[in-house]
Amino acid sequence: MADPASLNTLAALDPVHERTGSVGDMTGPRGRRPRRAFSRANIFLYGTLILVSVYYLLPLWVMVMTSLKGMPEIRMGNIFAPPMEVTFQPWVKAWAEACTGLNCEGLSRGFWNSVRILVPSVIVSIAVASVSGYALARWRFKGSETFFAILLIGAFIPYQVMLYPIVILLRELGLYGSLWGLVLVHTIFGMPINVLLFRNYFAAMPEELFKAARVDGAGFWRIFLQIMLPMSLPIFVVSMIIQVTGIWNDFLFGVVYTRPENYPMTVQLNNIVNSVQGVKEYNVNMAATLLTGLVPLIVYFASGKLFVRGIAAGAVKG
Amino acid sequence: MLVPNHSVRIRDLTLTYGAITVLRDLNLDIHDGEFLVLLGSSGCGKSTLLNCIAGLLEPTDGQIFIKGRNVTWLEPSERGIGMVFQSYALYPQMTVRGNLSFGLKNARMAQAEIEARVAKAARILQIEPLLDRKPAALSGGQRQRVAIGRALVRDVDVFLFDEPLSNLDAKLRADLRVEIKRLHQDLDNTMIYVTHDQVEAMTLADRIAIMRSGKVMQLGTPDEIYNRPQSKYVADFIGSPSMNFLDGHYERGTFRAEGFQIDMAGYQLGAPQVADRPAILGIRPEHVATGALVNAAPIKGEVTVDLVEPMGADTLVWAQVAGKPFRIRMDGQARVVRGDRLTIGIDPSKASMFDAKTEERL
Amino acid sequence: MLVPNHSVRIRDLTLTYGAITVLRDLNLDIHDGEFLVLLGSSGCGKSTLLNCIAGLLEPTDGQIFIKGRNVTWLEPSERGIGMVFQSYALYPQMTVRGNLSFGLKNARMAQAEIEARVAKAARILQIEPLLDRKPAALSGGQRQRVAIGRALVRDVDVFLFDEPLSNLDAKLRADLRVEIKRLHQDLDNTMIYVTHDQVEAMTLADRIAIMRSGKVMQLGTPDEIYNRPQSKYVADFIGSPSMNFLDGHYERGTFRAEGFQIDMAGYQLGAPQVADRPAILGIRPEHVATGALVNAAPIKGEVTVDLVEPMGADTLVWAQVAGKPFRIRMDGQARVVRGDRLTIGIDPSKASMFDAKTEERL
Amino acid sequence: MATTHEASAIAESRAAPARRPMRLFRNLSAKIASLPMVLVAVVIFVGCTVWTVVHSFTNSRLLPKLEWDGLSQYERLWSTPRWYVSIENLAIFGILSMIFTLAIGFVLAALLDRKIRGEDVIRTIILYPFALSFVVTGLVWQWILNPELGLQSVVRSWGWQSFTFDPLYDADIVIYGILIAALWQGTGLIMCIMLAGLRGVDEEIWKAAKIDGIPTWKTYTHVIIPMMRPVFVTSLVLIASGIVKVYDLVIAQTGGGPGGSSEVPAKYVMDSMFAAQNLGQGFAASTMMLLSVIIILIPWAYLEFGGKKRG
């Protein structure tokens, strides 16, 4: 096999030998390429990410720091500086003492209202959306896609357009002012995006599974409950996060479609923030803001990776 | 009635998606206890047909009978069928036992009966030790066994398989193929099996239906399909490596092509009288005699080896005849290399001849 | 130097992911112009090895030489390799032409040169009419041709294929296999080809490397691998239907098993002296003589047919020997049915014998 | 043979219930289950929209009334300077926020996709603002951008006396001040979607590009981004649906100021309906918003869905 031609080739490669070591003794680079921990690319990459993180964290930092300062310190100093003297008074005030009109109970009054709104709204809206998404993905009927298209366009309609007609609608249904009326409104407005997510998710699930279940004699509901549901944790997490944040943060619906005893926390927040008494009490405002944002934030931090996974399954495909 | 006992009858089945017609006036009778394989290239409508039989797709027109019952409008679960899918389609969150009993529970069967059936199916398929595992903890072959078990427990008249082995590797595929064959021998159910793997089709089928664009091209035993294909399409489709085709003319008992002619005396014509016409002669690579066997063949010739593909048990040799590639299948122990001259022999009785225009068998 | 002209040399290659060692001290020399197939079951590290050669994975230890150059630390594009992937990995938004020329443009090649190369590759692969289509408008086989073209235009020394045909159906797979083989004959490049399909391996390879858990079990020509497997693993792995194994004892030139014994006189032992020990005898189904050939075989016996799998060109018969399934491959024209008694003959010179403990060839 | 077929077929069809069941009742539970969706689509989205459009041709004031007033609400709308300011702002805000959200979202996702350490932490940091409402977002950024207390004063206190950054009090750039807050709140979600999209890209594509010697950035621009079209479309839909509704943020951050320079259409609608008690005007403005949405959506829907049917 060692013919002269091959020797020629080797000779021609000689300059290379000098650079990378000869074949004969098998020297030269070996194993993993040596890599500086601080390569230029890495510095750029991590540098950018750190800068970005600072930008995103800055407001949170400002909120927390401000909420721990007293008013004089705020007026004097730098909003980014940590408090020289930590005080929890603003938190106490925001939670329990801040006044709106005659009510001086702070946010505490709204918190439980928000919970009472949140729980049924999230459950009902997700239940309805998931069933609809499932029907759209797996049980198409004549016109179902048209309804879905309308629903999607509905996502773009400004809420203001529907504020009045829905008031009238709720009045006719006798639900106006009740908690269930509000649940209905949240279900309606959460529908487009959630149905889209669920539909895409269920459509991406193997069709054969669904067929197998039908052959096994399972009907619409049984397939949904026993086959689809147990496989849909990620998308439920995504949907839940979107609904929890959306509903918890809602102000307009909460205030337009219910009565004061049901006003959610955001109404209190708005009241605290907008009831300026003399100077704005920024520390109280920030504490109130943080308190209000706590629930969705916790949900976010807790759900972590599932969210990305669910998004991947529900938003990207389809 | 004198007709054979039909298990599944399909009458004028048509299925369209908007403007696309996937199945067109399809008729098919499947005998009781028969193993019928639907074979065809991708997209020809095999799965669609199977789904129609299962009731998972609604036909646009036509009727489907199972065991003499018109099931066209029945729910899948009421048709007495079981189905096994390519992707196994096991319920991922249930154990194997749960998977097997799901359908039975849906039918509100008594617990004791369910257990008995699951146990029996598990025994038959040898998956008893796996009953409490979840599908994720099973290998591909085991999963497919469970999927088969799911059909088994339901004690159905007709088994439908949609490419059940495609997701398995070659080795496992061969093993499971044998198991399915055995299962059929033991159960004597009707089985309809979709595949596009012809080895599977040939080994498993009692009869094969070759499909093309929503129509059945030929329905027959593997032997018929292989040895007496009714059209060039079927001839080309079946057999790997595929049949060699030679273009030429049929003239009074002789096939003439550029550079040679073959006396078709031993060939059994489809019709007593065949007029002269342009024709195509098809010869399977393994029907080309080489070595010692050449002498037994009526017609001989010589070719040059272009390419050699050793495949273990046998060796495929590529040569040229009339300017077109010509495949010859030789024994695995044959030692040939590129450039060798090879004497070959052809036996017209093992060949197939087609009309050049209609591509139908002559 | 007297070493053969090596195109790719791999020295002590080790790759670990944390605690998992995927490749362990792997050495492999691939000749210039050779078609080497890496064959092994799923997860044995074939792709990992290929990716190391391509420079897509960094080895933990060891060296890689291509054409005598130590490329261990070079970028993939500088190694003079082209790679073809199972999923084709075409750039979906570019036309075929764009796919072929993207790499060249990036290397700032002159426009005229690029065009010439693309045209040449397109001619070789017969994809000229497709040049202005996007991948989505191509069939699987066409896509894979384009993917090969992408390596072709780069005029590389070494082609790497990672299961390029797995996504294609059987028919197309067979066709493309031949094309790759032809391509290799025409180009005379070194090709390293990963597959777990043994037919592919057998037909394509100049040499096959059988891998198992990150090690090369046997490296040899298809003929060597098939006929003289060095271990039971390799023997079992190669060949479909797989080899029949009989458990027994090797005692002074004779293989004894429950119920029968075989005189191993014709068997070529690996070592001149082999001590008595428990052994396993392996016989390929196609090496079991039947019909007229039985008389030529030194050892004869009789079995009952359990199951028949007609496969067109040949027929697989399942029987039992010493209580274990025993496969026999017969001619496709053979007519046997379940229950038939069959006389078989075995030729020890075509058998393989392994140590029962080490499973190595005796 | 043919006659036997016929006979048996007839026998079979006589014996069995061969009638096609009523279409309406097939899969009844699926239809019942879809009822809420159908109702929402028809009653709420179509019904309320029609209601609004109809009332935009009336002179409804505090209460909706069906007193026809022709096109006068529209004439009035298009002769109102504030409306022009609003749509101009929305256009600037919309285009910029689309571009920046997509760009930043993608770049961040691409950075995170580089197998970096601490990906989870950074992803959470970028995503968390999405949990906060626009009201909160507006407040915090109003606070940070406040020239007397926020960023500007801090930088000045470091000695850079001439540093000026008070977008919320400068009519010319106030919309950018809002944009900063909007981006802070919204990019996280888009980044997540993009990240998911990037993770969905076949790894072999990357390998192929590496072997072709394509630099990473070029692989992104020439291969990956074109591949992620559906992801970009989803993102765009999400961003766009948010943009049309931008209201809370403006209210919380600037209240439309300074001098009405950060007005947006949604605010115009709200103010017309409730402050000016001129419902007809508000409805006319909403109708225009809706119209613009439809004008944007129809070509998109046509591209997305129209093509599929033909192919």
Next chain:
Amino acid sequence: VDLEVTHWWTSGGEANAVAKFAEALNATGTHTWVDGAIAGGGDTARPIMISRILGGDPMDAFQFNHGRQAEELIEAGLLLDLTDVAEANGWKDLVNPSDLLDACTYEGRIYCVPVNIHSWQWMWLSNKAYEDAGLAVPTNWQEFVDTADELRAAGKIPLALGGQPWQSGGAFQVMAVALAGEEAWLKVYRDKDAEAVMGPEFTSVFEAAAQAREFAQGSNVQDWNQATNLVITDQAGAQIMGDWAQGEFALAGEVAGTDYTCLPGLGVTEVISTGGDAFYFPAQDDPEVTQAQKDLAQLLISPEVQVSFNAAKGSLPVRGDVNLEDVNDCTRKGLDILAAGNIVPATEQLLSPDTAQQINDLMTEFWASTDMSAADAQQRFSDIIANAD
């Protein structure tokens, strides 16, 4: 009976005042005041109120600026007719000035209770700010204009102005009545005479407004009371704001005359407008509630409540027969002007909310952008007036 009352009085002084109502109602023993305060001003609160009334689940009473805002609700029969209470208690005689009650009257029936008189026509000046700049506190608009530059030089904002549109519209309207005179003002605001807008009187108003715009540079606040706070903390020299600003001064412990100075009608034309707040009562089915609503209506206008409420709110009582003792300087001035009958109607009574909104928008734009000339603004103002209904 629990009576839910919705209002947007949430600033310190306002809340204090509302508390007087609540105390009075709770003191009856039979009724309870349920407070439904919504912060953010009328623009936030109005949609909520209207939705609730429309939705068929109204509150029991709500605060509104009386005037033309509620007309349609009355037409639709959604509000409680208070005529019987009014007649029984002789509101007609005791409400002073009488046009306050007229504003509550629609086709001869009375639908609301006026609770206070608020006048817009005030300018509030910080004595300390002028002192710091070494200046005398101005006594009229001209003096203010003359000293503005010096004040600015001393690092003070001459004129504090918040960013809410109604503040801009209001400040302009105050300047208009003060500088153009009552007659010209009425021609424009009441008679909708677009010609008058282009007349010399209003030309000078617009010029003055353009000057004022200069003076207001630098007051980067949004809410009115933050602007007031600039005056309280002596960062700004003056603010044009209604008498409700007094509540803030009071809350900050400032004393009229010593800490701050007030100039009704900008010290030029000493009139006050008789705007104010009123309470409406949505019609309810439950007769018990209806009775309670009427009780509340009567209570709101009762002398004791009027005194305590208005003292806290810094506004004037709606009845002439109550005696406000120890009122401060400014309130005294207001009462005197009221007694002298130098009153003009409030703009809410003259302009529809729609027109008011348009004017506010124009003024907001004008105050904020230095590139809109006085003449341009005048022209656009005239267009709005020409189209006003």
